[in-house]
Amino acid sequence: MADFLAVLTTTDAEDKARNLAATAVEKRLAACAQIDGPVTSVYRWEGRVATETEWRVLYKTTAARYDELAAHIKSVHDYDTPEIVVTPITGGSDEYLSWLRSETNTRAPSPG
Numbered sequence: 798m799a800d801f802l803a804v805l806t807t808t809d810a811e812d813k814a815r816n817l818a819a820t821a822v823e824k825r826l827a828a829c830a831q832i833d834g835p836v837t838s839v840y841r842w843e844g845r846v847a848t849e850t851e852w853r854v855l856y857k858t859t860a861a862r863y864d865e866l867a868a869h870i871k872s873v874h875d876y877d878t879p880e881i882v883v884t885p886i887t888g889g890s891d892e893y894l895s896w897l898r899s900e901t902n903t904r905a906p907s908p909g
Contacts, residue, residue, distance in 0.1 A: 799885030801894055802858050806870050807838060807851040807880050814852035817873055826866040827856035828900035857886070862901045 804827070808814050811834060818830035834852030841847075858866050867881050886894075 799887055800860055801886035801889070801897060802860055802863055803884045803886055804856040804858060804863065804866060804870075805880065805882040805884070806854050806856075806874065807836070808854070808874065808876070809849060809851055811835075811852050813875070814854050817854050817870065818856075820873060821856060821866060821869055824865075824869065825901050825903060826862050826869050827858040828897040830854050830856045857897055859898055859901045
């Protein structure tokens with residue numbers, strides 16, 4: 798797995814997306830999270846095709862923090878099967894990737 802990851806999830810309300818994003822960043826499970834929405838999702842679930850409005854949360858994190866981030870998403874999310882999709886970040890500016898690593902470092906002092 799790459800050292801840096803982009804992790805995607807979706808939820809059905811903007812306030813839920815904000816909570817998923819903020820709690821992960823507060824716990825240093827991700828350096829940042831971006832929220833897009835609303836988006837239209839079309840999917841098959843329980844034998845039928847559904848169309849729903851959702852908000853997308855895109856986290857940037859390290860591979861070292863991924864397992865904890867995935868566990869956090871599952872524990873905070875209210876979907877039976879939350880979407881968790883991982884894309885390796887194969888490159889980026891040294892400054893940004895250094896910041897990403899620093900912000901997900903569990904030994905870093907917590908703000909406030």
